[in-house]
Amino acid sequence: MLIKPRSESDILKIMRILNARMNLSEDEKKQYLYLKKGYEGEVAFDLLTASNLNSEIFILNDIMIEINHSKFQIDSSLIIQDTIIPCEVKNYEGNYFYKDGEFHLCSAKKPITNPLHQLKRTETLLQQYLKKNGFCFRILPYLVFINPKFFLYQAPQNDSIIFPPQLRSFMEKLNSRPSNLNGMQRKLADKLIADHNIESPYPKLPPYKYHSLQKGTTCAICNSFFIICDERKLKCDACGAEESVETAVIRSVEELKLLFPDLKITTNIIHDWCRVVESKKTIRRILTKNYQLVGYGKYSNFNTKLEE
Known part of the structure; x- marks a missing residue:
C-alpha cells in the first residue's frame, strides 16, 4: 500500500531548467546527470513495488529525516509487521568490480563511494530515530541495484545486496513475509511523513541570473x-x-x-x-x-x- 509517493526534488527541477537555458560546467553537468539518473532509478523501483507488493506492506518513498543534527535519506521504506525495510536504490550502469571492501568502475582507477557504507549509516541513524520516538521495529536494510545493465565482478556474498536478476524473487520474498498491519505501523508511517525534511543536503546550485x-x-x-x-x-x-x-x-x-x-x-x-x-x-x-x-x-x- 503506497503511503507516500515520490516527487522530483526542486534541485533536480532547477538543474533541468538550467541545463536547457545556460552552459553548465563539466562538474555541474555531471551533478545534473547524477541526480537525473538517480531519480530515474528510484522511479523504476517504485513501479516495481507498486505492481508487485501486496496491500499488507506500507510503502513510503523518498523520506529525508534529521536526527541528532545528522540528515539521512531513505529512497524507499517498506513497513511489514514488526520490521521496517529501508532500501537504498542505485541506478548504476556498466561493469564494476568489488575488491578490498570497495566498489570500482572497471573503466576508472579510483574506487567509488561505497553504497554499503551509505546503507550502514542509514541503518544506524534510523535506529537512533526509532529509539528516540519509542518505536520497537526491527531494521532490515537492502542495497538494490535496479539497472539491468549493471554487473558487479567479484561480488561479495552479502544477503543485503539485491542485484537486477534477483528483483522478482526479492518482491516474492517480501510478499511471503507474514504481515498484519495495525495502528503501530500506521503510526510509524505517519511519524516519518510528518518528520520528512524536504531540504536535501545536495551541493549548491550553479550561479545564474x-x-x-x-x-x-x-x-x-x-x-x-x-x-x-x-x-x-x-x-x-x-x-x-x-x-x-x-x-x-x-x-x-x-x-x-x-x-x-x-x-x-x-x-x-x-x-x-x-x-x-x-x-x-x-x-x-x-x-x-x-x-x-x-x-x-x-x-x-x-x-x-x-x-x-
Whole structure:
C-alpha cells in the first residue's frame, strides 16, 4: 500500500531548467546527470513495488529525516509487521568490480563511494530515530541495484545486496513475509511523513541570473527550444510532442517561481520568458484564470495560486 509517493526534488527541477537555458560546467553537468539518473532509478523501483507488493506492506518513498543534527535519506521504506525495510536504490550502469571492501568502475582507477557504507549509516541513524520516538521495529536494510545493465565482478556474498536478476524473487520474498498491519505501523508511517525534511543536503546550485538565461518555451518532453506555436497549442519540432498554450504558460510560471522565488509574476515577464506566445492578451487571460491578481495598474502581479 503506497503511503507516500515520490516527487522530483526542486534541485533536480532547477538543474533541468538550467541545463536547457545556460552552459553548465563539466562538474555541474555531471551533478545534473547524477541526480537525473538517480531519480530515474528510484522511479523504476517504485513501479516495481507498486505492481508487485501486496496491500499488507506500507510503502513510503523518498523520506529525508534529521536526527541528532545528522540528515539521512531513505529512497524507499517498506513497513511489514514488526520490521521496517529501508532500501537504498542505485541506478548504476556498466561493469564494476568489488575488491578490498570497495566498489570500482572497471573503466576508472579510483574506487567509488561505497553504497554499503551509505546503507550502514542509514541503518544506524534510523535506529537512533526509532529509539528516540519509542518505536520497537526491527531494521532490515537492502542495497538494490535496479539497472539491468549493471554487473558487479567479484561480488561479495552479502544477503543485503539485491542485484537486477534477483528483483522478482526479492518482491516474492517480501510478499511471503507474514504481515498484519495495525495502528503501530500506521503510526510509524505517519511519524516519518510528518518528520520528512524536504531540504536535501545536495551541493549548491550553479550561479545564474535572469538576464543570462536563454528565453523561450521549452518542450515539456525533450526540453528542446524548437517550438511552433499557434493560438491554442504548441508543437515540438524535435520530438513532435504537443501541449496546450495554457499548460505551457502555467509551466513557464512555475519555472520562474522555482528559479526566482522573489520575482513578481507579471504579463510582461511571462511574455519575455515564453517568447513563442506572441499575444500578451492570451498570456494575461491565462494568468487571470489560474492565478490571483494582486495590486492595481502597473504594480499588479500574479504571485498567489488560486484555490482549487
